[in-house]
Amino acid sequence: DAKTTQPPSMDCAEGRAANLPCNHSTISGNEYVYWYRQIHSQGPQYIIHGLKNNETNEMASLIITEDRKSSTLILPHATLRDTAVYYCIVRAGPASKLTFGTGTRLQVTL
Amino acid sequence: DAGITQSPRYKITETGRQVTLMCHQTWSHSYMFWYRQDLGHGLRLIYYSAAADITDKGEVPDGYVVSRSKTENFPLTLESATRSQTSVYFCASTITDRAWDTEAFFGQGTRLTVV
Numbered sequence: 110d111a112k113t114t115q116p117p118s119m120d121c122a123e124g125r126a127a128n129l130p131c132n133h134s135t136i137s138g139n140e141y142v143y144w145y146r147q148i149h150s151q152g153p154q155y156i157i158h159g160l161k162n163n164e165t166n167e168m169a170s171l172i173i174t175e176d177r178k179s180s181t182l183i184l185p186h187a188t189l190r191d192t193a194v195y196y197c198i199v200r201a202g203p204a205s206k207l208t209f210g211t212g213t214r215l216q217v218t219l
Numbered sequence: 220d221a222g223i224t225q226s227p228r229y230k231i232t233e234t235g236r237q238v239t240l241m242c243h244q245t246w247s248h249s250y251m252f253w254y255r256q257d258l259g260h261g262l263r264l265i266y267y268s269a270a271a272d273i274t275d276k277g278e279v280p281d282g283y284v285v286s287r288s289k290t291e292n293f294p295l296t297l298e299s300a301t302r303s304q305t306s307v308y309f310c311a312s313t314i315t316d317r318a319w320d321t322e323a324f325f326g327q328g329t330r331l332t333v334v
Contacts, residue, residue, distance in 0.1 A: 145323075152309050152325030153262070196261070200321075207323060209254075209261035 113197045118214040121191075127184040129213050131197030134178040140201040142173060144182045145209070148193040153209070156182065156195075187217045222246075225310050225326035232300050232333055240295045240329045242310030250313045251293040252277075252323070253285065255306040262309060268293055269316065300333045307331070 114132040121127040133142065143158040157164055157171045159180075164171045170183040184191055196212040223244040232238045242251065249270050254262040254277075264277030266285040274285050282304060284296045293312075297304055310326040 143321075150307065150328065150330075152311070152327055153323070154325070155322040158322075207252075207264070207321070209263075211259070211261050 113199055113210060115195070115197050115210070115213045117211070118216065120216050120218060121184075121187045123188055123217055123219055124186055127187040127191065127215055127217070129182040129184075129195050129197075129215065130179065131182070132179045133197070133199045136177050136199050137201060138177075140199045142171065142177075142180050143198040143200065143207075144169070144171065145196045145198065146191075146193040147196070147212070148190075153196065187215075189217050189219070191215065192217045223310060223312055223324050223326045225308075225329050228327065228329060230329060230331050232297075232331070234300060234302060234333055236300050238297045238300055238331070240297075240308055240310075240331070242293045242295070242326060244291055244293075244310075244312045244324070246312065246314070246324075247290055248312035248314050248324075249290070250316055251287065252311040252313075253283070253293070253295045254309045254311065255279065255304075256309060256328075257306050265295065265308075297331075300331075302333050305331060305333045 141160050144156040145153040147153045157169050159171045173180045194212040194214050196209050226241045252267040253265040256262045263279050265283050268274045268287040271290050287293050308329045311323045313321045313323045
């Protein structure tokens with residue numbers, strides 16, 4: 110599975126959009142991009158995933174570049190409850206290959 | 220309650236003791252996983268199971284034993300606990316292992332301290 114690179118931390122003001130980048134320059138054609146988040150010490154929570162088209166759900170939007178070498182998770186109106194560590198994962202294989210790196214720690218502030 | 224639950228939430232045990240962490244899911248998901256999370260590390264896969272009576276090693280299986288006699292339960296046993304196994308343990312489940320729909324559901328975690 111492709112390796113991902115994320116900034117270790119980011120800040121965002123409450124009510125503003127939080128844009129979390131992820132670089133996956135070695136992604137293969139059949140690998141999906143997944144995003145999870147972990148709030149404080151809770152279990153990770155699924156956010157969204159996509160292959161090549163942009164995706165949106167009630168939580169977030171996922172923008173994948175045309176060459177698929179990077180993506181951005183967008184939280185349109187960040188709240189304090191969105192403070193968490195966000196993990197970007199790319200994979201094609203079975204769920205046993207779901208590999209979590211160290212993610213981006215997003216701090217939402219007043 | 221529906222979902223995936225882990226027990227206990229907190230456990231302190233002594234070096235050399237056997238301890239079992241429980242994981243129960245109510246969705247009848249085929250796949251279940253055990254991860255550990257240590258400070259400064261992401262989640263690392265210990266063991267996983269594709270179905271009842273089918274288990275396989277993950278990235279860091281040494282010192283752990285799993286079983287899956289029923290689809291809904293996936294206990295993790297530390298046969299002789301060591302201090303290096305002090306960690307937060309997460310259980311997870313997925314419906315399938317297909318790359319395009321593998322939303323994983325995680326439990327709340329078990330914080331294990333080995334003294």
